[in-house]
Amino acid sequence: AARPITVIRGDGIGPDIVDATLRVLDRVEAGLDYRFHDVGPAALEAGDELIPDATLDSIAETGLVLKGPVTTPSGKGYTSVNVALRKRFDLYANVRPVVSLPGVVSRYENLDIITVRENTEGMYSGEGQTVSEDGSRAEALSVITRDESERILRFAFDLARERGRRKVTLAHKANIMKSTSGLFLEVGREIAKEYPDLEHDERIVDACAMRLVMNPEDFDVIVTTNLFGDILSDLCAGLVGGLGVAPGANIGDRCAMFEAVHGSAPDIAGRNIANPTSVILAAALMLDHVGDSERAGRIRTAIRAVIAEHDRVTPDLGGEGTTDSFTDAVIERL
Numbered sequence: 276a277a278r279p280i281t282v283i284r285g286d287g288i289g290p291d292i293v294d295a296t297l298r299v300l301d302r303v304e305a306g307l308d309y310r311f312h313d314v315g316p317a318a319l320e321a322g323d324e325l326i327p328d329a330t331l332d333s334i335a336e337t338g339l340v341l342k343g344p345v346t347t348p349s350g351k352g353y354t355s356v357n358v359a360l361r362k363r364f365d366l367y368a369n370v371r372p373v374v375s376l377p378g379v380v381s382r383y384e385n386l387d388i389i390t391v392r393e394n395t396e397g398m399y400s401g402e403g404q405t406v407s408e409d410g411s412r413a414e415a416l417s418v419i420t421r422d423e424s425e426r427i428l429r430f431a432f433d434l435a436r437e438r439g440r441r442k443v444t445l446a447h448k449a450n451i452m453k454s455t456s457g458l459f460l461e462v463g464r465e466i467a468k469e470y471p472d473l474e475h476d477e478r479i480v481d482a483c484a485m486r487l488v489m490n491p492e493d494f495d496v497i498v499t500t501n502l503f504g505d506i507l508s509d510l511c512a513g514l515v516g517g518l519g520v521a522p523g524a525n526i527g528d529r530c531a532m533f534e535a536v537h538g539s540a541p542d543i544a545g546r547n548i549a550n551p552t553s554v555i556l557a558a559a560l561m562l563d564h565v566g567d568s569e570r571a572g573r574i575r576t577a578i579r580a581v582i583a584e585h586d587r588v589t590p591d592l593g594g595e596g597t598t599d600s601f602t603d604a605v606i607e608r609l
């Protein structure tokens with residue numbers, strides 16, 4: 276029987292690149308039963324709530340989500356749908372792999388870096404955001420717990436071990452944020468002792484950013500807290516060709532959600548020029564996750580080949596292709 280998955284097409288460039296991805300999944304006969312649901316602006320437009328109950332029920336039922344980017348409406352009262360879903364389903368690990376692609380103009384070749392970002396707490400969680408009445412003072416709450424730190428650090432070391440990686444780099448700012456980042460670093464040192472087979476490395480996040488630009492080949496798996504992971508993973512995407520090629524997985528114990536690292540790209544929405552690679556590669560991560568590495572591998576091979584040929588790549592990769600023509604090329608390859 277087909278495996279049910281929840282598909283959230285999103286808004287902006289989302290629907291185009293998710294539809295492209297579904298065409299690819301259909302081409303490899305991935306055996307998935309798509310349950311379409313909305314969140315964010317698309318849900319509001321349909322007269323629903325920001326996060327409709329039907330969407331939450333579907334995610335709870337399928338435990339597997341393929342998601343396009345969703346715009347966070349600006350203005351007070353709207354929290355990020357993305358952050359809300361990650362919290363709601365306890366998707367505590369955000370895994371963002373970047374791999375050099377042949378034919379992509381970049382300063383580097385042969386990079387293969389996985390950022391593992393804590394996804395539920397810390398500065399990025401949006402907790403305690405207040406501005407004083409006269410607008411002169413703003414506050415935010417940053418909470419780091421031992422439990423969450425242990426969970427994400429173990430996840431990262433386990434992932435490194437399972438995938439035969441060599442080194443785990445912990446990025447922190449414990450020299451300044453002594454309480455929060457300090458706790459994360461302390462727990463990291465404890466957990467690292469449980470994995471003597473892996474090299475363990477610590478870097479202060481600002482210097483880490485510089486080193487990623489100057490010597491990215493020094494990095495293998497990076498584990499860090501939420502906000503630093505947000506920033507470093509975009510940086511890593513930039514090392515291999517940009518946001519259009521960077522997939523991400525949000526993983527919990529009972530549910531996992533796969534999406535692009537980037538957002539809804541309002542600047543290019545509706546023009547059929549968005550690069551669907553990020554979501555297609557996210558779908559490949561999803562297939563890996565459900566144990567279908569064979570199809571995941573085929574999809575990656577096809578993407579690499581089409582990008583290497585360069586004929587039909589989208590403008591972000593220096594081509595004149597469209598979302599559709601690129602996807603056609605991938606499908607022909609498959």
Ligand code: NAI
Nearest residue numbers: 344345346347357518519537538539540542543549550591
């Ligand atoms: P963005 O990631 O949407 O765009 C940044 C830049 O990258 C833009 O110039 C865009 O054209 C380009 N870009 C992004 N994806 C691309 C693709 N597939 N192909 C070619 N070019 C691509 O970031 P921005 O503009 O800051 O955010 C727009 C909205 O997306 C915001 O409302 C934000 O909150 C939301 N967002 C949603 C995320 C999600 O759903 N997981 C993640 C990040 C942002």
Ligand code: MG
Nearest residue numbers: 505506509536
């Ligand atoms: Mg981001």
